[in-house]
Amino acid sequence: MAFSDLDKWISQYPLLEKIIKLEPVTWINPYRKKMGEIRSLPLNKRDMQDAEALWKRFAPYLAKAFPELKSTKGFIESGLEEISAFKKLFNERQKGKIEGWLFLKRDDELPVAGSIKARGGIFEVLHYAEELALENGLLKPGDNYEVFDSEKFRNFFRQYSIGVGSTGNLGLSIGIISAKLGFRVSVYMSSDAKEWKKNLLRSKGANVLEFEGDFGEAITEGRRATFADPKGYFVDDENSKYLYLGYSVAALRLKKQLDEQKIKVDAEHPLFVYSPCGVGGSPGGVAFGLKQVFGDHVHCFFVEPTHSPSVLLGILTGKMEKISVHDLGIDNQTEADGLAVGRPSAFATPISKLLISGIYTIEDDELFRLLYLLGKSQNIFIEPSATAGLMGPQRILQTNYIKENNFDPKNITHIAWATGGVFVPKDEMDRFYRRGEKLCEHKAGVVN
Numbered sequence: 312m313a314f315s316d317l318d319k320w321i322s323q324y325p326l327l328e329k330i331i332k333l334e335p336v337t338w339i340n341p342y343r344k345k346m347g348e349i350r351s352l353p354l355n356k357r358d359m360q361d362a363e364a365l366w367k368r369f370a371p372y373l374a375k376a377f378p379e380l381k382s383t384k385g386f387i388e389s390g391l392e393e394i395s396a397f398k399k400l401f402n403e404r405q406k407g408k409i410e411g412w413l414f415l416k417r418d419d420e421l422p423v424a425g426s427i428k429a430r431g432g433i434f435e436v437l438h439y440a441e442e443l444a445l446e447n448g449l450l451k452p453g454d455n456y457e458v459f460d461s462e463k464f465r466n467f468f469r470q471y472s473i474g475v476g477s478t479g480n481l482g483l484s485i486g487i488i489s490a491k492l493g494f495r496v497s498v499y500m501s502s503d504a505k506e507w508k509k510n511l512l513r514s515k516g517a518n519v520l521e522f523e524g525d526f527g528e529a530i531t532e533g534r535r536a537t538f539a540d541p542k543g544y545f546v547d548d549e550n551s552k553y554l555y556l557g558y559s560v561a562a563l564r565l566k567k568q569l570d571e572q573k574i575k576v577d578a579e580h581p582l583f584v585y586s587p588c589g590v591g592g593s594p595g596g597v598a599f600g601l602k603q604v605f606g607d608h609v610h611c612f613f614v615e616p617t618h619s620p621s622v623l624l625g626i627l628t629g630k631m632e633k634i635s636v637h638d639l640g641i642d643n644q645t646e647a648d649g650l651a652v653g654r655p656s657a658f659a660t661p662i663s664k665l666l667i668s669g670i671y672t673i674e675d676d677e678l679f680r681l682l683y684l685l686g687k688s689q690n691i692f693i694e695p696s697a698t699a700g701l702m703g704p705q706r707i708l709q710t711n712y713i714k715e716n717n718f719d720p721k722n723i724t725h726i727a728w729a730t731g732g733v734f735v736p737k738d739e740m741d742r743f744y745r746r747g748e749k750l751c752e753h754k755a756g757v758v759n
């Protein structure tokens with residue numbers, strides 16, 4: 312992009328100036344529509360219910376193939392926990408206060424894949440496996456899906472290959488489920504992807520290929536190599552309807568959890584949800600689902616690193632997936648590897664533009680401080696990316712959003728979506744924790 316264009320853009324979208332300087336920003340989305348005003352979306356509630364039905368069909372298989380799913384009968388879901396000790400510690404160190412109730416959605420503990428990618432990634436591979444099995448006469452509607460855990464099925468799937476480009480967690484989810492079903496699976500990663508993630512994938516039987524340079528190149532190469540195989544299927548994080556649907560099902564489950572905990576969601580008791588955002592698929596799918604379930608009473612916010620504000624740039628400028636952070640000279644370098652994505656999803660971003668309430672950006676140091684505070688107060692240890700939502704209540708309180716909507720801050724239920732962590736090796740987590748501790752001591756009380 313020419314610099315004259317950049318000047319024109321900055322005058323049109325003044326926020327770009329701060330974004331380019333890597334300053335944290337909080338952006339309220341002026342394009343958001345009320346649910347009643349939205350004519351049509353590429354998916355609807357029925358699609359979500361069909362997706363939930365697919366999970367149910369596969370539950371007997373999942374319970375058989377993964378011992379960790381036995382106790383839940385093949386159901387992959389995480390808890391919803393109130394984190395009042397964190398809220399207290401955070402408020403003690405803060406001028407601005409978190410008001411209302413604060414919960415953590417524990418996708419950091421999701422079994423099988425250890426991150427929110429267990430929702431989207433596993434769903435997409437199961438969907439593909441079912442389609443292949445039906446088309447080739449191995450399966451008919453009504454069969455018990457335990458048959459997927461058999462030599463016959465594994466030998467059949469061995470003819471097919473699955474490819475995915477990933478900074479880490481998506482590769483883990485796709486690699487683990489694909490290898491278990493018998494597919495040949497290749498994960499294309501940037502060479503700076505975490506070593507333990509590569510090793511774990513190899514141990515599960517996935518083929519790991521590393522690429523120098525930006526993660527976008529790993530995706531491009533992955534797509535090319537996968538399509539060179541006539542029986543190749545590429546899981547395309549930049550444009551996937553199935554990943555999205557898999558994520559959306561979380562909303563149906565969350566509704567149940569809120570009901571069980573007797574948490575009201577209505578006009579006076581809004582639900583605010585803060586989701587760490589990379590390409591925008593997982594937060595987008597979750598937001599889409601929540602909007603189908605709670606309508607205008609849920610308010611969805613995304614969080615991106617100051618060095619990777621891809622979805623913010625896409626929506627703010629209207630360029631969607633046509634813009635990358637590199638176009639503005641932003642380097643996409645962040646410790647939050649789950650969020651280090653330079654270009655937003657083509658599928659998810661236009662939908663998010665209509666549904667989400669806003670996006671804020673956050674610095675890496677802040678992620679480590681939050682990681683430390685959460686660990687210290689709640690004994691919960693999540694990966695750096697996954698902490699980003701914890702800043703949400705304070706960041707949104709600092710805008711006019713709550714006042715303009717006439718909400719009483721005390722009546723808000725906040726959910727910070729913790730997106731990954733349980734697979735992080737202990738020594739690595741210890742390093743993260745100590746780094747956060749040091750940052751907190753260094754700048755006592757300056758978590759903002």
Ligand SMILES: *Cc1c(COP(=O)(O)O)cnc(C)c1O
Nearest residue numbers: 480589590591592593649730731
């Ligand atoms: C992938 C990921 C996200 C973001 O999901 P996107 O679909 O890339 O937006 C957030 N947190 C963690 C830990 C992740 O792995």
